Each structure stands twice: as C-alpha cells, then as structure tokens.
Amino acid sequence: RSGEMAKLTQLIDNDVFRAYATYTTIVLLKMMLMSLVTAYFRITRKAFVNPEDVASFGKGESAKKYLRTDQDVERVRRGHLNDLENIVPFVGIGLMYALSGPELSTALLHFRIFTGARILHTFAYLIPLPQPGRGLSWAVAYAVTISMAYKVLKTALYL
Amino acid sequence: RSGEMAKLTQLIDNDVFRAYATYTTIVLLKMMLMSLVTAYFRITRKAFVNPEDVASFGKGESAKKYLRTDQDVERVRRGHLNDLENIVPFVGIGLMYALSGPELSTALLHFRIFTGARILHTFAYLIPLPQPGRGLSWAVAYAVTISMAYKVLKTALYL
Amino acid sequence: RSGEMAKLTQLIDNDVFRAYATYTTIVLLKMMLMSLVTAYFRITRKAFVNPEDVASFGKGESAKKYLRTDQDVERVRRGHLNDLENIVPFVGIGLMYALSGPELSTALLHFRIFTGARILHTFAYLIPLPQPGRGLSWAVAYAVTISMAYKVLKTALYL
Numbered sequence: 001r002s003g004e005m006a007k008l009t010q011l012i013d014n015d016v017f018r019a020y021a022t023y024t025t026i027v028l029l030k031m032m033l034m035s036l037v038t039a040y041f042r043i044t045r046k047a048f049v050n051p052e053d054v055a056s057f058g059k060g061e062s063a064k065k066y067l068r069t070d071q072d073v074e075r076v077r078r079g080h081l082n083d084l085e086n087i088v089p090f091v092g093i094g095l096m097y098a099l100s101g102p103e104l105s106t107a108l109l110h111f112r113i114f115t116g117a118r119i120l121h122t123f124a125y126l127i128p129l130p131q132p133g134r135g136l137s138w139a140v141a142y143a144v145t146i147s148m149a150y151k152v153l154k155t156a157l158y159l
Numbered sequence: 160r161s162g163e164m165a166k167l168t169q170l171i172d173n174d175v176f177r178a179y180a181t182y183t184t185i186v187l188l189k190m191m192l193m194s195l196v197t198a199y200f201r202i203t204r205k206a207f208v209n210p211e212d213v214a215s216f217g218k219g220e221s222a223k224k225y226l227r228t229d230q231d232v233e234r235v236r237r238g239h240l241n242d243l244e245n246i247v248p249f250v251g252i253g254l255m256y257a258l259s260g261p262e263l264s265t266a267l268l269h270f271r272i273f274t275g276a277r278i279l280h281t282f283a284y285l286i287p288l289p290q291p292g293r294g295l296s297w298a299v300a301y302a303v304t305i306s307m308a309y310k311v312l313k314t315a316l317y318l
Numbered sequence: 319r320s321g322e323m324a325k326l327t328q329l330i331d332n333d334v335f336r337a338y339a340t341y342t343t344i345v346l347l348k349m350m351l352m353s354l355v356t357a358y359f360r361i362t363r364k365a366f367v368n369p370e371d372v373a374s375f376g377k378g379e380s381a382k383k384y385l386r387t388d389q390d391v392e393r394v395r396r397g398h399l400n401d402l403e404n405i406v407p408f409v410g411i412g413l414m415y416a417l418s419g420p421e422l423s424t425a426l427l428h429f430r431i432f433t434g435a436r437i438l439h440t441f442a443y444l445i446p447l448p449q450p451g452r453g454l455s456w457a458v459a460y461a462v463t464i465s466m467a468y469k470v471l472k473t474a475l476y477l
Contacts, residue, residue, distance in 0.1 A: 018476035021414040025470045028407040032463065035403060049396065052446050078208065084243055084402055085194060089187040091410045092250045096180040128211050145191065152184050158177035237367065243402060244353060248346040251409045255339040258329050287370050304350065311343050317336035 016107045020098035023111035024091050027118055031087050034080035037126070038073060045070040079125040083118070086138070089145050090114055097148040100155040110144050117141035175266045179257035182270035183250050186277055190246050193239035196285070197232060204229040238284040242277070245297070248304050249273055256307040259314040269303050276300035334425045338416035341429035342409050345436055349405050352398035355444070356391060363388040397443040401436070404456070407463050408432055415466040418473040428462050435459035 041047070047070030048054050057063040094114075098107065117140040124134035200206070206229030207213050216222040253273075257266065276299040283293035329335055359365070365388030366372050375381040412432075416425065435458040442452035 015476060018474040021418075021470055021474040022476050025411055025414060025467050028410050029464075029467055031403075032407050032460065035460070050393070050446065050452075052449050052452070055448060075209070080403065081240075081399075084406065085190075085239065088243065088247060088250075088406060089191050091406075092187050093184055095254075095413075096184060100180075128209065130214060131211050134209075134211070142191065142194070146188075149184050149188055152180055156177040156180040158174060158181050234368070240399075244349075244398065247402065247406060247409075248350050251346050252343055254413075255343060259339075287368065289373060290370050293368075293370070301350065301353070305347075308343050308347055311339055315336040315339040317333060317340050 015104050016098050016102060019104070019108055019111055020094055023115050024094060027087055027090065027115050030115075030119060030122065031080070031083040034076060034083060034122075038076045038080065041070065041073045041076055045072055047073050075128070076126065079122055082121070082125070082138070086141055086145070087118065090141070090148075093145055093149045093152060096152040096156065100152050102151060110148055114141050114144040117144070174263050175257050175261060178263070178267055178270055179253055182274050183253060186246055186249065186274050189274075189278060189281065190239070190242040193235060193242060193281075197235045197239065200229065200232045200235055204231055206232050234284065234287070238281055241280070241284070241297070245300055245304070246277065249300070249307075252304055252308045252311060255311040255315065259311050261310060269307055273300050273303040276303070333422050334416050334420060337422070337426055337429055338412055341433050342412060345405055345408065345433050348433075348437060348440065349398070349401040352394060352401060352440075356394045356398065359388065359391045359394055363390055365391050393446070394444065397440055400439070400443070400456070404459055404463070405436065408459070408466075411463055411467045411470060414470040414474065418470050420469060428466055432459050432462040435462070 042053075046057075046066045047068050048066050049069075051064075051067065054063040054066045057066055094111070097110070102110075117137045121134060121137040121141065123129065124137055128134065201212075205216075205225045206227050207225050208228075210223075210226065213222040213225045216225055253270070256269070261269075276296045280293060280296040280300065282288065283296055287293065360371075364375075364384045365386050366384050367387075369382075369385065372381040372384045375384055412429070415428070420428075435455045439452060439455040439459065441447070442455055446452065
C-alpha cells in the first residue's frame with residue numbers, strides 16, 4: 001500500500017478507534033438483524049402490507065386477507081424503530097467521542113455497556129420481559145450516550 | 160498520551176471539525192430529547208402500546224384501556240421520525256463536508272442555521288405553530304444539507 | 319490553507335475515502351428525496367396528518383376531510399423508513415470500512431452495488447414492480463453491508 005494509505009489507516013490502528021469500529025459494527029449488525037426478524041414474522045404470521053407481496057398467494061380476495069397487521073410483526077417493528085432512535089446518536093456521538101482522546105479503558109466501558117444494554121433491550125422487547133426490564137436497558141444505553149456527549153462537548157466545544 | 164493518540168486527536172483540534180462535533184452532538188441530543196417527551200406524554204396521557212407497559216395499572220380490562228393512541232403522543236413521534244429523516248443526512252454529509260476543507264466561517268454558518276432550524280422545527284411541531292412555520296424550518300435545514308452535499312461532491316467526487 | 323488543514327484534508331484526498339464520501343452523499347440525497355416525494359403525494363392526494371397543515375383549506379369539517387391516510391403516501395413513507403433502516407448501517411459501517419484499508423477496486427464495487435441496489439429498491443417500491451424485484455434489491459444492498467462489516471471486524475476487531 002502507498003504511504004498515503006498508511007497515514008490514513010493510522011486511524012484504524014488506534015485502539016480507541018478500533019474499539020469504536022468494532023462496537024459500532026456489532027450494534028449496527030444487531031439493528032440490521034431486526035429486518036430479518038420482521039421478515040420471519042411476516043412470512044410465518046402471513047401478515048403483509050404491500051399488495052405485490054401477497055400476489056404469489058393467489059388472485060383477489062384469497063390473497064388480500066394476508067394484507068393485515070400482526071401483533072408480533074408490529075412489536076419487532078417498534079423494536080427496530082427504537083434501535084434507529086438510539087443507535088444513530090451512539091454512532092454519531094461515539095465517533096466524535098472516539099476522536100476526543102478518551103482513556104482506552106473508559107471508552108471500552110462506554111462501548112461495552114451500550115452494546116450490552118441494546119442487546120438486552122432487544123430481548124426484553126421481543127420475548128417480552130416484564131417492565132422495567134425494557135425501560136432500564138433503554139435508560140442505561142441512553143445514559144451512556146449522554147456521558148459520551150458530555151465528554152465531546154467538554155473537549156471540542158466550538159459554537 | 161502517546162504520539163499515536165496525538166496524531167489522531169489532531170482531527171479534534173481542527174476548528175471546522177470541532178464545530179462539526181459540537182453541532183452534531185447538540186442536534187443529536189435534541190433528537191434524543193424526543194424520546195423523553197414521548198415518555199412524558201405516554202405517562203401523563205396514559206397512552207401505551209405494549210401490554211407489559213400497562214401491567215402495573217392492574218389486571219385485564221382495567222389496564223387494557225390504556226393501550227391506545229393519543230394525539231399528543233403521535234405528534235411527538237412524528238416529530239421524532241422527521242428528526243431521524245433529516246438529522247441522519249446532516250450527520251453523514253456534514254462529516255464529509257467538515258473534511259472537505261470549507262472556510263471556518265462558511266462551515267459555522269451551515270452548522271448554526273441547520274441546528275437553529277431543527278430546534279425551531281421541533282417547537283413548531285410540538286406547540287404547534289400555524290403553517291408555514293414548520294414547513295419553512297424544515298426547508299431551511301433541508302437546503303443547508305443540500306448545500307453541504309454540493310460542496311462535498313464538488314471537492315471529493317470519485318465515481 | 320493552514321498546514322493543519324492540509325493534514326486534515328489528506329483524508330479527503332485518499333481515493334477510497336473520496337469514493338466513500340461520494341456514494342454516501344448520493345445515497346443520503348436519494349433518501350432525502352423521499353421527503354419531497356411524500357410532500358408531492360400529500361399535496362396531490364390531499365392527504366395530511368396534522369390539523370395545522372389543512373387550515374388553509376378552510377375551517378371545520380371542510381378541511382378535516384383532508385386529514386386522512388392515502389395508499390400512495392403510505393407507500394412512499396414505507397420506502398423512506400426502509401431507507402433509514404438500511405442506509406444508516408451503510409453510512410456507519412462504510413466509514414469504518416473505508417478506513418480499514420480496502421483495495422480501491424473492491425471498495426468501489428461495494429459502494430456502487432449498494433447505491434445501485436438502493437436506487438432500484440426505490441423504483442421497485444414506488445412503481446411498484448412485482449416481487450421479488452423489491453426483495454432482491456433489498457437483499458443485495460443488505461449483503462454488501464454485511465460484506466463491509468466482515469472486513470471491518472477482520473481488520474479492526476478490538477473487543
């Protein structure tokens with residue numbers, strides 16, 4: 001590889017940045033998994049939303065009955081949207097945080113707790129676990145992101 | 160800190176990048192606030208969506224009546240989704256823009272107008288203000304993102 | 319420009335990073351276009367959701383009849399949400415991937431296939447095309463993101 005590329009990849013050679021890349025990738029893959037879970041429930045529960053998706057089930061009324069909402073499908077979709085609402089801030093604020101020079105151990109603590117809490121949140125939503133299981137796992141991941149945001153603003157504030 | 164870390168943090172020492180980090184963090188925190196507003200309205204309006212969330216209100220029919228949609232809750236949720244649709248492009252395109260070498264004053268103008276417009280958009284949605292209040296604040300933030308995208312493509316285009 | 323800025327912009331001078339910046343910007347602009355398509359259908363179909371949006375159509379019942387859902391509007395909104403669910407992982411994982419030192423030709427292949435597949439997905443959703451048109455375009459873009467995630471974890475894994 002060229003020297004230019006070597007300079008660029010120094011970023012990925014930094015331990016904090018590698019940890020950020022690892023946990024961001026894991027948590028985004030977890031979010032992507034929600035699409036497969038939605039598809040699984042749509043197919044097993046036969047609950048679709050687009051007419052073209054049920055065309056293979058036959059013509060007219062026999063197929064139309066599969067255009068319906070299903071409790072399990074809607075539950076997965078709410079979990080997916082909650083992921084978007086919470087993982088997007090983690091990815092954006094986490095990148096700035098990783099570049100703001102935190103201690104490696106502190107950064108790892110943030111990334112690991114966030115990732116663990118969001119995985120717990122998914123189980124709590126899909127099983128479902130009794131409250132406050134889901135609420136607490138949501139709040140822990142939320143607090144981790146706030147903590148990273150505080151470090152970013154303390155280090156980089158430029159209004 | 161090690162020399163490697165010093166090289167890495169040169170990014171966060173750059174004024175344009177610090178401004179990007181600051182405004183991105185602010186606007187993502189504002190988006191996260193929508194989760195708390197949703198929770199506030201769900202609790203005060205007693206309007207929930209998951210059976211496990213109303214279990215503490217009692218058994219059977221007495222709790223089921225709180226599984227309902229509420230106008231105020233739905234309004235906040237629409238504002239939250241609109242944030243996702245508009246803040247995600249800002250964060251992604253804004254990062255490339257910050258790295259494309261814009262003048263500091265031009266970059267600050269973009270970041271400040273976007274952030275101000277999105278905060279106005281939230282107030283316009285939640286109060287709600289008469290149109291075209293919400294429409295205009297949405298359009299201004301949209302135009303800022305397009306302007307940054309134009310600069311990125313002009314500087315970095317590699318198809 | 320200052321020497322500090324020169325160091326920073328070395329990132330945007332790297333070909334893989336320029337390609338990432340280009341395709342990320344294109345795919346985020348495509349996602350933003352969904353807002354305009356939604357607005358177009360809301361106005362032409364006269365199907366709105368907020369009371370303040372129909373106030374200009376008159377007072378009371380004459381305006382309230384435009385507070386309704388419309389098949390075409392809902393279809394665009396589903397396409398928009400699907401974009402969020404799939405483009406957010408591409409932007410996040412793609413950034414790490416671009417910094418993980420891939421071959422330029424391999425990186426371009428990933429970025430081009432993802433972008434093409436997502437543009438096809440939008441057409442397949444909006445026209446709509448018969449299945450498995452939409453399903454396949456979704457799956458191709460999904461597989462590209464998984465492939466990038468694999469490269470990131472192979473290069474940068476730090477748990």
